[in-house]
Structures are given as structure tokens and as C-alpha cells.
Amino acid sequence: MSPDRARLRSAVFLATGVLALPALAACSSQDEAGSPTAGQDVAPAARDLVADGGTMNWAVDAMPETLNSFQSDADAGTNRIAGAVLPSMFRLDAQGRAQQNTDFLESAKVVESEPKQVVLYKLNQQAVWSDGREIGADDFAAQQRALSGKDSAYWTARNAGYDRIEKVERGANNLEVRVTFNKPYADWRSLFSPLYPKEVMGTPDTFNDGARRKLKVSAGPFAVQDVDNKADEVTLARNPRWWGRPAKLSKVVLREVPREQRAAALAEGKVDLAEIDAPEARRITNAARDQGGQGPLSHGPEAQLTPAKALRSWAIANGSDEEAADTEQQAREKTHKAIKKYATEQTGLRGYTVRKSLEPAYTQLALNGTEGPLADDRVRRAVARALDRDELAKAVLTPLGLPAEPVGSHLALAGQQAYADNSGALGDQDTTEARALLADAGWTPGGPLKEPKGKTAGSxxxxxxxxxxxxxxxxxxxxxxxxxxxxxxxxxxxxKPGDSGTSVLAxxxxxxxxxxxxxxxxxxxxxxxxxxxxxxxxxxxxxxxxxxxxxxxxxxxxxxxxxxxxxxKGGAPGAYAPKGTAAPAAATPAAGGPMAKDGKPLTLRFVLPSGEGSESLRTVADRISRMLEKIGIRTETAKVSDDSYFKDHIASGQYDLALYSWPASAFPATDARPIFAKPVPAADGSLNVEQNYTRVGTDHIDQLFDQAMGELDEDESRALVRKADARIWAEAGSIPLYQRPQLMAARTNLANAGAFGFQSPNFEDMGFLKPGAKPSGKPAAK
Structure with a gap:
């Protein structure tokens, strides 16, 4: 596997989703972090209200390609399984902050900082692998060797932090682990979570192939019982050797259900918990509202069949034109089937509720600074200053009943220790200032545009x-x-067939x-x-x-x-759009007209995914285009397939503007550095961008990340991260817009599961309420 492919696969979760990175948190004072913008919505219930036994079916977008979280094709399903079956030294709380996992750790702390940093882990004496062997120093040592980056035979996707470890050795016994670093590492809590057994990490063969489809040895409330590729599902069963709180559920089945099939799968009772999009959330809400009602539904195919349309359809179907009548009769039958199917599904959806929060991820506007107008930082800042981020956040989140707050940091979200609103380094929305920045960059309003030979502008x-x-x-x-x-x-x-879906601002x-x-x-x-x-x-x-x-x-x-x-006078304030587009509105021209320089208009290519789950991105893109039009910037929107969106456009730099999401990491010095690192020329002459797909970066930002990564004083390390974030804002390559909504469909009697927000799921507490029991509003007692 090539390094480039490894980097790409490790970064991409889904173009319309997020780019997958490990997201843990550090510990310290709250400072400017505040509290999360939205809390969990998991129907919390005390364990004595949850029934013992049962199987929970959890929908996933795709079957995981590997069960090894450190391989390049690991995805969200991989990490979900790891959270249920493997040790994690630290787990995220509701504020996205890492807390010591007492099921595995008695303590973990820095015991020496000079001459070298030493961390001492003391493991829980009850912690054992599923084969009965105690979890110990030899497992830590095997994982460090595999992930150190020193042996290329291990096909690892990430080595951050492990490459700073000099040695791993036993302390007083095998339950004490001394980890000595050759360089100070502030984010040491991110390591060994998850922890794989030495049977997986011990050799390149077992690392590369042994844990792709099965995990013979594990340690968690559940264990992998079966991976069924034909049925597209992974079954997790209770681990009989688990020493912690026993799992309430007997089994958890992760079942592949594509997004477009979620509503039908829920209606048929095939899944109990599933992430959904806004249209499915509306259907579930409508199903609960319509329960017990009579008459036609006010939504769905039946609502679209107005009395006038029904009468016209009946007239054609019973008219003298036999060909038209046959065609209409087939259409009527198709419509009636759709109405019946929709009504049946709505009945099935009454058994679910929508649980909602905000994901620990944010959607950004990416500006490609490689070439063209956006290579000029003044133009990038002008684009940023034209945006009303409050309006964009409200457009996505307010209809869902979620708090609509613009994100103020590239490196953390509200509630996490590293969070601080540094957007002031760029400035608030200001149309006048945006125009001034464009003027300073040489773009003038209403300038003459070069036309093809033999043509005259405005002829x-x-x-x-x-x-x-x-x-x-x-x-x-x-x-x-x-x-x-x-x-x-x-x-x-x-x-039409082959239409790229391009739009322009005329x-x-x-x-x-x-x-x-x-x-x-x-x-x-x-x-x-x-x-x-x-x-x-x-x-x-x-x-x-x-x-x-x-x-x-x-x-x-x-x-x-x-x-x-x-x-x-008969003049039109806007020219006509290309053939096949809607006729333009009589809109007010941008102040001073479209910007131009050297006879060329200031036009930016806006690339967007075209899939069904990308409606909100396209809504945001439309609003952004209108905001840019006000300062004289035109956009050409290209809709591309979800499969090619990232690989062929974002990662390869074939775009000017794009929308995609990043996870918020509470270890930003480690996890966010490759996202914002300054691109450097590779040995073959290409540009090594790591995960910085905007290609915008500076030496100063890199230095701040490096200093933060090596600073053991947590307050000072966090201050350096915030300085880096302020510099990233000032460069205007990435403009955070809003925190992504998290919508989950859950059985009405499912407890301690739903929209988890920041917090790691507690698999041992999930389950179905006992008959007559109701969620207590309090989390399960630990």
C-alpha cells in the first residue's frame, strides 16, 4: 500500500461526513472552554431500570474493512467495535475530555520530566484478556514497537506519539508499565487507546492480516463473536471474562444499512439505533404526531396529490386518448403503491424517537490556496469577511431545534479545554472591508472583461x-x-444526461x-x-x-x-444563465459590479457532493455564493459524485471552494498538526500536503504546534495551541462554520444510547427498559 493512499484512506470518512481522526481529550482547567453547545441525548436510565438480555441492532454505513484501528482503511465501524471489545486507558466524558478509565487503570501520571519524560501506568489487577492472560507491560511494549515507525513491514496509518517513545519496560511487576520518551510529549494520554494484545501487535504478519477480519483475543464488556460478510453484519457478544459492570445486552449487532435505506429498515424493525439525516428525522416526528389520527397524511406522496392533480389524472385515465390513458393509469398505480408503502412505513416508524445533539465535528469552508485568485491571502480574507457565519449556522441547525452557534476554533469545540474563540484574528463579517481587501489585491469593480476574438462585451x-x-x-x-x-x-x-450540475452567477x-x-x-x-x-x-x-x-x-x-x-428603460440588471438553468431574478448588482483584473472576472469554482445526504451542504453553498456575489465574486458550482468528491477533487486540489468536516480533537497538537501543516516539496517534486487540503500554511504555525506538542505544562501547551489557531484564522484557508448536527433514530424503549455527543458510549449500560420503566433522566450509576 502506497503512503499516499494510506494517508488518504486514514483521513477520509465520507465527503459529506467527517474526516476520521482519533479524538481524545486532555485534562486541565476550563479557562475559556465554556460548556458544550449541546448536551447528550441518550435517554439515561439507572441500570436497575434496564432489562437483562436482548440484542440491539445498530446501523452502520458500511462493514468495516479491518478491525485494526491503526490501519489506513479503519473507519467509524472499526473504532466503534474497538470501543466495545478493547482496553482504552482514557475515555471521553460529556465535555470531550479524557478521563482515566478505572476498568483498566489504577493510575497514570508523569513521574519524571528531567532528564527525560517518564509516564508510569499502574494497571487494574483484575484486567485480563479474554484468554485469561493479564493485561501487562508486554502488551504495551508490543504496541509501541509496531507503531514506532521504525519497521516499515508494519502497515501502520499513524505513528504520532509512539515515535517519541524511547522504551517501554516493566516496573515493580507486569502490572506497572514505565514509558520513557526521547522527546517530551504533552499528548501522552492519547497513547494505548485502544490497546491491542501482543498477539496482534507482535509481528508484521499478525498486525497486517491477523486482526482484519477477527479478534481472537480481546478485553472489554463485549467480544467479537462473528463477522458475517454475506449478511453484512458484525456480532458482538458478552465477554464472560469481563470484570467490570456486566453488559445489560446479550448482543450488539452492527448491521450495514446504506443511508438511503435507513427509513425502510427502521420501519421494518431491522435496526434499533441508527444515525439519520434531517428528512428521516422529520418522518419519525410526523409518525409520532399522526399516531391515532385519521384521514390522509399531510406529508409524503399523498400530500403531493392535490385535488386538482387527482381530478386531472382521473380525467386523463378515463379519457378517449387510449395511449395517454394507459400511461396515466400506470402512473396512478405507481403513485398508489408509493402512498401505501409510505403509510405502512410511517406506521412502523411510530416505535422510534429522534435523539439529537451536536457531533464532535465541524463543517468548514475550505479555500484552496495553491493557485488562482485564492493564492492571494487578501482574496481569501475577503471571502471570509463576506460570510455571515451566524446565518449559515442557523440555516442548518435552527430547523432541527439545535443551538446555532458558529464555531470559533479550528482545533477544538466548546467544552473542550483547548477551545477559545479566535475568529477575531480574522474579523467579523464586513462587506465593506471585504471589498477593500479585493481592491488592495488589484481586483476592481466593473472592469473591462476580455472577450473571445470577434466579440464585444455587451453587444x-x-x-x-x-x-x-x-x-x-x-x-x-x-x-x-x-x-x-x-x-x-x-x-x-x-x-440532461451528462450534465455536471454547474451553476454560475451571471x-x-x-x-x-x-x-x-x-x-x-x-x-x-x-x-x-x-x-x-x-x-x-x-x-x-x-x-x-x-x-x-x-x-x-x-x-x-x-x-x-x-x-x-x-x-x-428596458435594461436587465442581470444577464441570462446558460441554457437549461432557471431564469434569473432581477437582483441588485453587487456593489461596484463583478470584480475583474487583467480582463478576467473573479470567479471561483465551488465543488460539492451530489448525494442524497448532502442537501444541507448545498443549501449552505447557495447562501455562501449569494454572500460572495455581494462583494463581486462569482461562483461556478460543480456537483460531483460522493465517491469522487474527496479523492478526485479535494485531496487532489481540483477546487477553489469546498465544504467538508473535521473532527474536533482534544489532542490538537498531535492530531490537528497534519491538517494545517505547511505543504513542503517531496523528493519526487510533488507537494506533500499531508492532510492540509487547502494547501495554506506557515512555518510559524508549524512551530507553534511543535512547541505545544513538547510542552508538558498543560496550561502553556494549551496557550500555544490557541496561538496556532489564531494564526490559522488569519491565513483564511479554512473557515469553520458550524458544529455538525447529530441525529439518531432510537427505539422508544432503548436506554443509555442515542446522540452521544462527545462522550464515549458506555456499552455495558445500553439496553431496553423493563416493562413500565421510563428513563430516569440520570445516567446509569457506576
């Missing part, structure tokens, strides 16, 4: 051609009603924009004059800010009036 011939291709007049109803603010996207129903005629530019410039001059007067009266500058906002609103109103006058 009558071009106008006629655009009109003919759009099939619509400038004053048509379709244009005035589209309400799309200049962003025109080919709809799913309008696309420019207004140059003359109209040039006049608008003069209007804006005059308003801007007035704003500065008013601000200077106010500054004399108010040295603090508060009046200046108000004056600038008033001037900006005033200039926008003047531009709107100018646009209305142009329309009254």
Missing part, C-alpha cells in the same frame, strides 16, 4: 444569443419570480455596473466624510462604526433605485 448579438438560449424574455414572470439572488443552479429535474451589463460603481464610490466617500466628523466628536470610534453602517445601507438603497431605473 446586441450576444444579448440576442443569450435570450435565445434561455428561451425567456428579460421581463418574463419566470425571471421575476425565481428569487435566487443571481445564483442559478440546474435543478435535478432539469439536468454578471450584469458592464455599463450598468460601472454606473453602480460610481454610485457606490460616492456613497463611500460620503461615509468617510461623515465618519471623520463623528470621530472628532467621538474619539472612541463608536459613532464612526454606526456612520459607516448607515452609509453602506444608504449606498445599497441608491444602487437599488439605479437598478430599477435601468429595468424601466
Amino acid at each position: 446586441e448579438a450576444d444579448a440576442k444569443k443569450a435570450k435565445a438560449e434561455s428561451g425567456s424574455d428579460s421581463g418574463s414572470d419566470s425571471e421575476s419570480d425565481s428569487g435566487d439572488d443571481g445564483a442559478y443552479t440546474v435543478g435535478e429535474d432539469d439536468q 454578471p450584469a451589463p458592464a455599463a450598468a455596473y460601472q454606473e453602480a460603481a460610481l454610485t457606490r464610490q460616492a456613497a463611500s466617500l460620503t461615509a468617510h466624510r461623515e465618519a471623520d466628523k463623528e470621530k472628532k466628536k467621538d474619539p472612541g470610534g463608536h459613532a464612526k462604526q454606526h456612520a459607516e453602517k448607515r452609509a453602506e445601507k444608504h449606498s445599497e438603497k441608491r444602487a437599488e433605485k439605479h437598478s430599477e431605473k435601468q429595468a424601466a
Whole structure:
């Protein structure tokens, strides 16, 4: 397996999901971290209310390719299994902070820092592997050797931290483990979680192949009983040698259920717990609301069949045109089947509830700084300053009933120790400042654009051609009603075979924009004059800010009036979009018009996944495009398949703008460094970007990460991480937007399971409530 493929597979979870990285936490004071934006929603219940026995079926996106978490093709399913069947020295709490796991550890601490760092682990004397052998120093030593990176025969995906260990040795006995580091390592708590037995880590063969499809030896409340590739499921059974709180469930079955099949699988009772998207969440909510009701459903296929449509369909089906009647009759039968199927599924969904929280991951706008306009940091900052992140967060989270707070850090989320809102290093949304940054970079509004030879910008011939291709007049109803603010996207129903789904922001005629530019410039001059007067009266500058906002609103109103006058004269404020797109709305031109330099417009390629689970990303992208249009930046949106989205576009750098998610790690010095490391030339002349797919980085940021990683004073290490985050904001290669929603469908009687948020699942406490019992609102007693 090539190193490049290993890095890619270890990074990618799903384009519309998150990029998988280990996410643990460090321990220290709260400081600026605050509390999590949203708490857990797991129907907590005391253990005496949970029945003994039963099987819980848990839906996963895909069968895990390997059971070895340290291999490149490990995924979320791999890590979920590891959490149930293997030791972890530290586990995450509800705030995403690592807490000592007393099932395996009596203590773990740094006992020496000079001349070298030494960590002493004292293991629980009851902790044994499923074959009866005690967990001890030899297991720690085998894992360190395998993951040190010194032996290339081990196909490891990550070595961070293990490569800093000089030696692992026994202490007073095999239950004491002394780990000596050759370099100070602040994130030592991230190591040995999970811990594999020496039977897996002992040789390259057992590491590479032995733990891919089975785990003969494990240590947790459950053990791997069976991996059934034909049925696409992994069965975990109670571990009879488990010394901790006995598992309430007899079995946990991880079953592959693709996202598009989740609703049907839930309705048929095939799964008890499943991550779902917003449409499925709405269906479950509607099912509970409709229970006991009579008459047609107000949603689904039946709701789409209005009385007028039903009457028209009946008339055609019973009309004299036999061919049309046959076609319509088939369509009616198909519709009736869909209505019946939907109603049946809704009945089945009444046995579930939606549990919701926020994932320990955030969605970002990535700006590719390799080449083109975004190679200029001023343009990147202009894009960032044009964004209203509050609006974007609300668009995704408010409809789901979740708190909509923009994320203020690249390296942690609210509640984690490393969190602090460093977005001030870039600045808040400010359209005027964004335009000023573009102007400083040489982009001017309403500048002349180079046309192909033999053509003239704004010529009558071009106008006629655009009109003919759009099939619509400038004053048509379709244009005035589209309400799309200049962003025109080919709809799913309008696309032809082979259509890439590209949308553009169409420019207004140059003359109209040039006049608008003069209007804006005059308003801007007035704003500065008013601000200077106010500054004399108010040295603090508060009046200046108000004056600038008033001037900006005033200039926008003047531009709107100018646009209305142009329309009254027969001119259109926006050109037509390419053939096959919706007619444009009569939108107000951007201040000063589309930006241009050297005869070329400022146009950015926005690449998005096209899958069914990506609707929210496309909604956010549409809003971003409209925000950028206000500062004169056009976007061309390309929708690509989920399979190729990351591999062929993000990882390869074939994009200008993109949306994808990163997990929040409470060990950011280790886990986040490769995401923001400065790309460096490789030996073959290519650019080694690690996981920094924006290709934006600096030596200073790398140095801050390195210093934080080697700083054993936790407060100082955290301060260095926050400084690194501030520098990342200032470079504007990645703009965090909002924390991802976490929606889980769960049986109404399933306890201690659901939307876990930050916290690691407690597999031993999950189960089904006893008859008549209700969730207590308190977690299971430990």
C-alpha cells in the first residue's frame, strides 16, 4: 500500500461526513472552554431500570474493512467495535475530555520530566484478556514497537506519539508499565487507546492480516463473536471474562444499512439505533404526531396529490386518448403503491424517537490556496469577511431545534479545554472591508472583461444569443419570480444526461455596473466624510462604526433605485444563465459590479457532493455564493459524485471552494498538526500536503504546534495551541462554520444510547427498559 493512499484512506470518512481522526481529550482547567453547545441525548436510565438480555441492532454505513484501528482503511465501524471489545486507558466524558478509565487503570501520571519524560501506568489487577492472560507491560511494549515507525513491514496509518517513545519496560511487576520518551510529549494520554494484545501487535504478519477480519483475543464488556460478510453484519457478544459492570445486552449487532435505506429498515424493525439525516428525522416526528389520527397524511406522496392533480389524472385515465390513458393509469398505480408503502412505513416508524445533539465535528469552508485568485491571502480574507457565519449556522441547525452557534476554533469545540474563540484574528463579517481587501489585491469593480476574438462585451448579438438560449424574455414572470439572488443552479429535474450540475452567477451589463460603481464610490466617500466628523466628536470610534453602517445601507438603497431605473428603460440588471438553468431574478448588482483584473472576472469554482445526504451542504453553498456575489465574486458550482468528491477533487486540489468536516480533537497538537501543516516539496517534486487540503500554511504555525506538542505544562501547551489557531484564522484557508448536527433514530424503549455527543458510549449500560420503566433522566450509576 502506497503512503499516499494510506494517508488518504486514514483521513477520509465520507465527503459529506467527517474526516476520521482519533479524538481524545486532555485534562486541565476550563479557562475559556465554556460548556458544550449541546448536551447528550441518550435517554439515561439507572441500570436497575434496564432489562437483562436482548440484542440491539445498530446501523452502520458500511462493514468495516479491518478491525485494526491503526490501519489506513479503519473507519467509524472499526473504532466503534474497538470501543466495545478493547482496553482504552482514557475515555471521553460529556465535555470531550479524557478521563482515566478505572476498568483498566489504577493510575497514570508523569513521574519524571528531567532528564527525560517518564509516564508510569499502574494497571487494574483484575484486567485480563479474554484468554485469561493479564493485561501487562508486554502488551504495551508490543504496541509501541509496531507503531514506532521504525519497521516499515508494519502497515501502520499513524505513528504520532509512539515515535517519541524511547522504551517501554516493566516496573515493580507486569502490572506497572514505565514509558520513557526521547522527546517530551504533552499528548501522552492519547497513547494505548485502544490497546491491542501482543498477539496482534507482535509481528508484521499478525498486525497486517491477523486482526482484519477477527479478534481472537480481546478485553472489554463485549467480544467479537462473528463477522458475517454475506449478511453484512458484525456480532458482538458478552465477554464472560469481563470484570467490570456486566453488559445489560446479550448482543450488539452492527448491521450495514446504506443511508438511503435507513427509513425502510427502521420501519421494518431491522435496526434499533441508527444515525439519520434531517428528512428521516422529520418522518419519525410526523409518525409520532399522526399516531391515532385519521384521514390522509399531510406529508409524503399523498400530500403531493392535490385535488386538482387527482381530478386531472382521473380525467386523463378515463379519457378517449387510449395511449395517454394507459400511461396515466400506470402512473396512478405507481403513485398508489408509493402512498401505501409510505403509510405502512410511517406506521412502523411510530416505535422510534429522534435523539439529537451536536457531533464532535465541524463543517468548514475550505479555500484552496495553491493557485488562482485564492493564492492571494487578501482574496481569501475577503471571502471570509463576506460570510455571515451566524446565518449559515442557523440555516442548518435552527430547523432541527439545535443551538446555532458558529464555531470559533479550528482545533477544538466548546467544552473542550483547548477551545477559545479566535475568529477575531480574522474579523467579523464586513462587506465593506471585504471589498477593500479585493481592491488592495488589484481586483476592481466593473472592469473591462476580455472577450473571445470577434466579440464585444455587451453587444446586441450576444444579448440576442443569450435570450435565445434561455428561451425567456428579460421581463418574463419566470425571471421575476425565481428569487435566487443571481445564483442559478440546474435543478435535478432539469439536468440532461451528462450534465455536471454547474451553476454560475451571471454578471450584469458592464455599463450598468460601472454606473453602480460610481454610485457606490460616492456613497463611500460620503461615509468617510461623515465618519471623520463623528470621530472628532467621538474619539472612541463608536459613532464612526454606526456612520459607516448607515452609509453602506444608504449606498445599497441608491444602487437599488439605479437598478430599477435601468429595468424601466428596458435594461436587465442581470444577464441570462446558460441554457437549461432557471431564469434569473432581477437582483441588485453587487456593489461596484463583478470584480475583474487583467480582463478576467473573479470567479471561483465551488465543488460539492451530489448525494442524497448532502442537501444541507448545498443549501449552505447557495447562501455562501449569494454572500460572495455581494462583494463581486462569482461562483461556478460543480456537483460531483460522493465517491469522487474527496479523492478526485479535494485531496487532489481540483477546487477553489469546498465544504467538508473535521473532527474536533482534544489532542490538537498531535492530531490537528497534519491538517494545517505547511505543504513542503517531496523528493519526487510533488507537494506533500499531508492532510492540509487547502494547501495554506506557515512555518510559524508549524512551530507553534511543535512547541505545544513538547510542552508538558498543560496550561502553556494549551496557550500555544490557541496561538496556532489564531494564526490559522488569519491565513483564511479554512473557515469553520458550524458544529455538525447529530441525529439518531432510537427505539422508544432503548436506554443509555442515542446522540452521544462527545462522550464515549458506555456499552455495558445500553439496553431496553423493563416493562413500565421510563428513563430516569440520570445516567446509569457506576
